[in-house]
Amino acid sequence: MSVTVQDGEIDVLGMSGDEFDRYRDRESPVYYDGFYETGVDEITILTQLGEGNHRVVFDNSAVFGSEPDGEVTFEFESVVSL
Numbered sequence: 554m555s556v557t558v559q560d561g562e563i564d565v566l567g568m569s570g571d572e573f574d575r576y577r578d579r580e581s582p583v584y585y586d587g588f589y590e591t592g593v594d595e596i597t598i599l600t601q602l603g604e605g606n607h608r609v610v611f612d613n614s615a616v617f618g619s620e621p622d623g624e625v626t627f628e629f630e631s632v633v634s635l
Contacts, residue, residue, distance in 0.1 A: 554609070554631045555597045561625035563613050564591045565598065570606030592620070 556565055567588030568576060575582040588609075590596050613625045 556629045558594045558627040562592045562594045563611050566610040573608040
């Protein structure tokens with residue numbers, strides 16, 4: 554997955570569906586190894602995920618590391634192969 558941010562930075566967090574529920578409830582989720590990047594403006598993440606329920610979060614809050622200044626525009630591309 555590649556992410557490019559214009560005029561700002563975001564946090565990119567990968568986790569399971571169950572951990573996303575914890576994230577949403579403001580608890581401390583467990584992220585996938587190599588899939589927790591904070592304060593990024595451009596990144597490529599290469600990983601293999603097994604079968605299951607996965608979530609990718611693009612976070613524009615000060616909670617995890619980025620320093621938001623209003624709205625952030627970004628593009629991402631995800632390539633999936635089976």
